[in-house]
Amino acid sequence: MKKIVSLIIALALCLGLCACGAAGTTAATGTDSASASSKPSNRLEEIKSRGYIEVATEPYFVPFEFIDSAKTGDEQYVGVDIEIAKYIASKLGVELRIVPLEFSAVLAGITTGKYDLAISALAYSPAREENMNMSEGYYFEEDSGGYGFLVRSEDKDKYTSLDSLKDAVVVTQSGSVQESLVNDQVKAYKEFKRVSSMTDGFLMIGEKKADVCVCDVQNGQLYADANPGYSLCVTDFRFTVDESMEGTRIGIPKGEQELTDFVNQCVEELIAQKKITGWYSQYSDYAKSLGIK
């Protein structure tokens, strides 16, 4: 009898806790929107009034964003995307705060509206667009070389088309545009593995845990060059990417139209000034200097 009573009490407490939790969150979001409507009318105004902008990024992707360990604080984050973030912040006249996170956490941080922007070499995908606003593309694959396969050198002639993947173990970063390319275009594969970071995918090729890594070819080439011991190479195959899906974009919390417009304006200016392609080659060289001989 005692046991039953204590079980019931435990259950009641559980429900109570859940209810409290739910009430707490709704109350919090309630006040959030209330204060948002009373003071700044949208996120753009809010950023201006609080005086800083928080940009989430996964700083493990050369040359878009990476870490110069010789520096400290926000200075250690360098790369094309960081330059864009700096440009946006200075145009707004606010302080830039970089929030380094793992890629899946970057996406979660922007879809939940925890951070203002995600500038982490995000590629466009329809699923992504459903959960966040996306800017115009700021970096296009024709500048880099597109998406292709990284394989071991002995397989260079083996994997040259989508059909050739039917006997291959394919790997790519989970949540990336490469993953949706595989899902949409590759009809048959032996196995499809997903990893949290693209460099883990490259590593799996080198260690023979997978045969083909679907990647950005320049990024893949950088890895192949840094690890001659693995003898990796990028094959000639390139994915055909729908034009509307092209371009690397900036993620903005859903529904923030004013902020999206502002970001688009910044992107347009940077493209017109040909800044982004310049930064791309500048930071590719920078990244090479951080490697070891």
Added chain:
Amino acid sequence: MTKLVNLWIKYYPVFLRGLGGTLALAGITVFFGSILGVLIAMMRMSKLRGLRGIAGVYTAVLRGTPILLQLYFFWLGLPKIVPVKLSDTTCIVVALVVNSSSYVSEIIRAGIGAVDKGQWEAARSIGLSESHVMRKVIMPQAIKNILPALGNEFIVMVKETSLASVFFVGELMTAYQSVQSTTFLAIQSLTIVGIIYLALTCVLSKCVSLFEGRLRVSD
């Protein structure tokens, strides 16, 4: 091998900073986790059924869900509940502290439970009050069970904190991520980090067993 050495020469400050971060994170977690854990353990052993129930559910939830899930949950949920602005690191530390407290409370409960029941009966029968028995008879013996287990909890935490690298809390796995992403040398940086972890846990468990030996002297 030469690459490994060169990598260490060029990036050792990053790894050492990561080591410092790991130690600090584990230290803070176990310290505050112990304080919270004592409270939870007291609740679990309390005479009030309500308190016992709350503490029971608390430990069941925290020990029954993966720590990575808890980290995500606190990272997203905590700033929504707490009115002041929290940094990501704070959220993660709170999550680790809460998680650790559930394990510490069990350590304490088990430590007290392991003291022979006859001790309590004997002390009561010679006329000591309940609180007196607890403080002067049970606790001194229970401490001997609890402290080494707390040391082991610290060692476990050293390893668990690696999960915080998802949120870029500066510790050893974050150091690994930063180095391997710029140098593209994953195996080498992983080896360095692995050696550091192993050396650290070996030294710590040696300390714990020495300490345990000292506590056993009076037995």
